[in-house]
Amino acid sequence: MTRIAAIAQAEFRIALRNRWVAIAVAMMALFALVLSAAGSAPTGALGADRLSVTVASLTSLAVYLVPLVALLMAFDAIAGEVERGTLPLMLTYPLSRPELLAGKALAHLLTLALALAVGYGIAAAAAFYGDPRAATGLPALARLYWTSLLLGGTFLGIGYALSALARRPGAAAGLAIALWLVLIVLYDLGLLAAVVADNGGYFTTDIFPWLLLANPADAFRLYNLAASEATAAAAGIGGAARSIPLWQSLGAIALWPLLAFALAVAALRRLTP
Amino acid sequence: MTRLTLSRVTKRFDGQVALDDVSFGIAPGDRVALLGHNGAGKSTLMKLVLGLIPLDSGEISVLGAAPGSRRARRGVAYLPENVAFHPALTGLEQIGQYLRLRGEPASGAQALLERVGLGAAARRRIGTYSKGMRQRVGLAQALIGKPDLLILDEPTSGLDPVSRREFYALLDGLAAEGAAVLLSSHALTEVEARTDRIVILSHGVMVANDTLAGLRKRAALPIELHVAAREGQADEVARRLDGRRVNGSQVRLDCHHDDKLARLEQVAGLGALIDDVEIVPPSLEDIYSHFSRRAAP
Ligand SMILES: Nc1ncnc2c1ncn2[C@@H]1O[C@H](COP(=O)(O)OP(=O)(O)O)[C@@H](O)[C@H]1O
Ligand SMILES: [Mg+2]
Numbered sequence: 381m382t383r384i385a386a387i388a389q390a391e392f393r394i395a396l397r398n399r400w401v402a403i404a405v406a407m408m409a410l411f412a413l414v415l416s417a418a419g420s421a422p423t424g425a426l427g428a429d430r431l432s433v434t435v436a437s438l439t440s441l442a443v444y445l446v447p448l449v450a451l452l453m454a455f456d457a458i459a460g461e462v463e464r465g466t467l468p469l470m471l472t473y474p475l476s477r478p479e480l481l482a483g484k485a486l487a488h489l490l491t492l493a494l495a496l497a498v499g500y501g502i503a504a505a506a507a508f509y510g511d512p513r514a515a516t517g518l519p520a521l522a523r524l525y526w527t528s529l530l531l532g533g534t535f536l537g538i539g540y541a542l543s544a545l546a547r548r549p550g551a552a553a554g555l556a557i558a559l560w561l562v563l564i565v566l567y568d569l570g571l572l573a574a575v576v577a578d579n580g581g582y583f584t585t586d587i588f589p590w591l592l593l594a595n596p597a598d599a600f601r602l603y604n605l606a607a608s609e610a611t612a613a614a615a616g617i618g619g620a621a622r623s624i625p626l627w628q629s630l631g632a633i634a635l636w637p638l639l640a641f642a643l644a645v646a647a648l649r650r651l652t653p
Numbered sequence: 654m655t656r657l658t659l660s661r662v663t664k665r666f667d668g669q670v671a672l673d674d675v676s677f678g679i680a681p682g683d684r685v686a687l688l689g690h691n692g693a694g695k696s697t698l699m700k701l702v703l704g705l706i707p708l709d710s711g712e713i714s715v716l717g718a719a720p721g722s723r724r725a726r727r728g729v730a731y732l733p734e735n736v737a738f739h740p741a742l743t744g745l746e747q748i749g750q751y752l753r754l755r756g757e758p759a760s761g762a763q764a765l766l767e768r769v770g771l772g773a774a775a776r777r778r779i780g781t782y783s784k785g786m787r788q789r790v791g792l793a794q795a796l797i798g799k800p801d802l803l804i805l806d807e808p809t810s811g812l813d814p815v816s817r818r819e820f821y822a823l824l825d826g827l828a829a830e831g832a833a834v835l836l837s838s839h840a841l842t843e844v845e846a847r848t849d850r851i852v853i854l855s856h857g858v859m860v861a862n863d864t865l866a867g868l869r870k871r872a873a874l875p876i877e878l879h880v881a882a883r884e885g886q887a888d889e890v891a892r893r894l895d896g897r898r899v900n901g902s903q904v905r906l907d908c909h910h911d912d913k914l915a916r917l918e919q920v921a922g923l924g925a926l927i928d929d930v931e932i933v934p935p936s937l938e939d940i941y942s943h944f945s946r947r948a949a950p
Binding site for chain 1: 703738759791
């Protein structure tokens with residue numbers, strides 16, 4: 381335990397000094413402010429409280445930002461140690477490879493938790509300011525917060541795995557950005573195109589839901605939008621999102637971080653320094 | 654009981670032999686220098702001993718345990734070659750982290766940094782350190798918890814001569830307390846009298862494992878006599894002594910240990926033709942190249 385804490389403490393210091401903490405917090409705060417300003421139009425027509433509406437927009441934002449911030453923090457984690465020559469040294473200490481990863485993940489999750497608390501906090505404050513009924517949306521906000529952390533954890537794990545496989549920080553950064561583009565942007569576009577082409581056929585009814593669950597970002601979006609009536613109404617979703625039971629999207633969100641961490645451990649074990 | 658035993662250790666990279674049937678041991682208090690050109694296999698040997706890479710055949714015993722096992726890791730310290738710590742941390746924070754990883758309080762960091770002469774820079778970020786100072790940070794972490802065996806990969810590269818002397822003084826202290834030390838270098842001049850034994854690797858083959866005196870004797874390299882002839886007499890001296898003229902006044906003679914006196918007598922016999930004579934034993938570099946050349950394919 382002290383070993384994991386020792387890694388985490390140094391890593392958090394590095395994140396502070398490299399301005400990672402500042403960048404992540406500022407980015408979340410900025411986007412939250414923009415969202416709140418943009419979402420200040422009357423929402424009474426939808427029947428949803430202001431905070432639920434905010435959570436719906438924050439969910440769409442988090443799907444892009446959280447994986448990006450997580451990957452940016454993670455890509456250097458192993459490759460950087462390889463480049464500096466400190467990885468072989470670390471591995472001669474009485475410290476296991478999973479412990480090394482756990483320490484780094486702890487520090488990066490803490491950074492993410494801070495950034496999300498500030499960003500979501502600002503957005504929530506703005507919602508309360510404009511709508512006294514906003515308290516109705518608090519459970520949805522809490523749900524968004526901890527699932528965002530799980531989503532972040534997933535992409536941290538994937539980022540560590542890429543970092544260990546690439547061995548060089550430059551290559552790891554390239555892989556991380558490519559993965560973000562594929563999983564977050566292209567994946568949904570591809571699914572959309574397939575659903576349109578399929579026109580309500582077998583793919584749409586039987587394969588599409590599983591493909592949504594297989595992508596951690598889609599599972600995250602599904603769960604947060606479908607878990608609350610008000611958010612679902614605000615987001616105007618139906619169809620696919622409604623047809624997938626909540627426990628399935630929740631299961632996917634909960635399993636992904638474990639899977640990603642296992643992937644990272646496997647990649648690091650494969651690495652001979 | 655030896656601290657480290659290698660028997661018939663062989664390691665290949667994609668069919669390319671990096672270490673070929675290497676065997677030697679290190680006893681407590683022994684300082685052993687591992688010498689060899691770049692690519693001779695020094696770092697590979699150290700990584701095998703640390704359990705960082707698997708060996709192909711042979712056996713390694715570290716403190717009576719397997720390389721990389723918990724027991725071995727607890728008692729072995731390592732200084733990797735060209736290590737660069739994170740530039741954003743201070744020396745104090747970095748050493749504090751390593752202390753905690755070994756289960757010791759981080760408060761011991763200042764004392765360790767003072768031991769390697771970094772006391773004043775302890776609170777500065779490593780990014781501002783010179784190469785020699787970074788090397789000292791590496792050395793400081795290797796001193797944590799009184800290790801039984803130190804594996805130091807080119808520890809004196811990047812150190813100025815004064816720092817190098819301080820480093821060897823530190824090593825003397827460790828050895829006196831019973832630590833075994835294996836350090837590598839690509840120059841015999843860097844380690845010379847400061848180690849107890851010298852192991853020379855050449856293309857993965859161990860070509861020597863002896864004390865410096867032993868190496869000198871086994872190499873049996875010729876001694877050179879540098880004879881300075883008087884003005885204008887160099888040609889005459891070279892002819893009469895059967896030597897090589899190297900410039901206007903200098904004549905060189907090679908001779909073996911046993912006929913050194915006879916040759917000196919000959920020189921003395923020339924009397925007035927001679928200005929001065931110097932006996933030059935084989936240099937450390939000569940001895941080193943003698944051994945490291947032998948196994949070249
Ligand atoms: N990971 C590796 N993969 C392939 N070849 C390697 C690897 N590590 C070392 N080698 C090769 O093994 C030989 C010995 O290298 P090394 O032990 O680093 O030499 P030294 O430390 O004596 O300079 C070299 O020919 C080097 O190219
Ligand atoms: Mg080397």
